[in-house]
Amino acid sequence: MRTYNATHLNQLESESIFVLRETAAQFERPCLLFSGGKDSIVMAHLAAKAFAPAKTPFHFLHVDTGHNFPETIEFRDRFVEKRGAQLVVGLVQDSIERGTVEEETGPDASRNGLQSVTLLESIEREGFDACLGGGRRDEEKARAKERFFSHRDAFGQWDPKNQRPELWNLFNGRMAPGENFRIFPLSNWTEMDIWQYARLEEIDLPSLYFAHEREVVERNGSLLAVSEFVVPREGENPAKETVRFRTIGDATCTGAVRSNASSLDEVIQEVAASRITERGSRTDDRRSEAAMEDRKKQGYF
């Protein structure tokens, strides 16, 4: 019975590879959004498989808030060098200095939302016509409505009520000059699929994803890592704890979880038993019920 039966990971892998190849075929200058997080690492791994033994035909683009975990940047640079890929970095700091965005003020200020502007500026500067993103539909309710090929108008805006129907494996990447596409090859993957696939393919991931000791502080229900960007406030009690991260983003809004999982097998077991979604520790999604939808409409990935 199994002879012509592909497992769920085989099927997801083949679907993503199909989408990556379709992106290369339908666009002139596509780029791959690479943050050094697990989803973008898996996407880059799939891209390498899709075009092997040739090089991956995409530039890598990192939109950098400047508020990074040093481990992420080290990992990013090593990863890109190993693949001989072209890395383009768009700095939020540059956008601030240019005056195209203004830094948020207030105690919970974050640069997360500012990334949209820097992304759009990078797209325009580099002339990218499509950006591959590691977004998954299981992450968040607005993302559940995303297409694989997501059309953006000349302002980078997503119009969720007027999306192109997407049937079978037939993707329509046609657009007018100045418009743009966001493409999500991992649309049908869940967090669990990502971990299982990383285990199966022995994909190297940043050490932040595994249990380690770190000074953390509890704020608004999240466990934030103490760093130059997150300074303990009065009344807060920073403490050394054994933690790991389920998602890696801007250091000011990515929460850690208490965990002893130090290998992929242990992480898989832990995720299976978890009662909280991975984005549950992201303060950026909790700003309002439609926080993600609103950011996406403005050009967020």
Added chain:
Amino acid sequence: MTEDKNYLEMDLLRFTTAGSVDDGKSTLVGRLFYDTKSIFEDQLEAIERSSKQHGDENVNLALLTDGLRAEREQGITIDVAYRYFATPKRKFIIADTPGHIQYTRNMVTGASTANLALILVDARKGVIEQTKRHAFIADLLGIKHVAVCINKMDLVDYGQDPYDKVLKEFGDFASRLDNVTELTFIPISALKGDNVVERSEHMPWYKGSSLLYHLETVYVGSDANHVDARFPVQWVIRPHSDEHHDFRGFAGRVAGGVFKPGDEVTVLPSGFSTRIKKIFMAEKELEKAYNPLSVTVTLEDEIDVSRGDMLVKPNNQPKVDQNLDAMLCWFSSSKKLVAGSKYLLRHTTKDVQAIVTEVLYKVDVNTLHKVEDDHEFGMNDIGRVTLRVSQPLFFDTYRRNRNTGSFILVDSFTNETLAAGMMR
């Protein structure tokens, strides 16, 4: 194989649900998620908060699937939502679509990739127009497995009569469904959980399995076409590196049949024949490739092959024609079908120009009758048309192969996806 590694053997079931709010569709999806522990605490908290804000006393599980601001404000589902859950046996992808007639295009979209359609019937109301519409669309889109859930059994005292009535009513028109090979009826209460995950003690007269057990075990392995070998070339891999100087690989996703190294293949449209040298998944050599695997194929002889071409077996070739006969579903809200105007047609990895030459008939999706005197074709209309394309296409009937029998029409001015078609 140790128990915690069983994910290496798990397979995948894609199913579509269609229904209106009243059917209890969202409650059923919520129940499946809740009972398989696929709802997380922070999600539950978020929808509890939101339910209160919208003035609901109970936790409204529909808020879990209705993700857009406009959907929550209006309490309706606008677009297809994709949802995921898994049991130790299978991973499930649900295409959750609104069932109202004006959303026919969403039902069609959701059904296009599904193996199974889950149709909800209110035990008190029995089979209604909407039930037939859902079944018709599932069948049209080539879904072979239909599970009819007779819901709200708790409101009819778990009696067998309402269930039998649905069986009879559904059976009366099921003979008109061409593609459906497996029809299953399950009496449930989504609200109370009867026969959803566990078999209910309230209905001893029902001898079948629970819905989840059915979803976990329904055999879909033979749904894909493993007979007619079809490989649409998607991308040509030429590394230009010293190490792989002469490598020319043809990348694509097997659309049907099985390919093995050594197989004789014919390239369409050129008609040249050669043999498959090797089949790769990245660096790994494979002994065989079949749908839905994405692979890279190398050939024994150096012949001209590019994107849009198709590798087939010499003794089993697809139809090659410039005149097409197809069922068409129209999606666009801004434009109607105009016979004689040019559209862009995408089929497998090939783009051609197309003209709709004739509208043969439309289908009234409520009565399932053919309408032959009304040829105006607008949003949500389904019907049979003929087309002529600028270059011959290599295709099979949709019923024989979903991948080589499907196409979309794109507006060459606005680039909008206008319609979806299925070859007859």
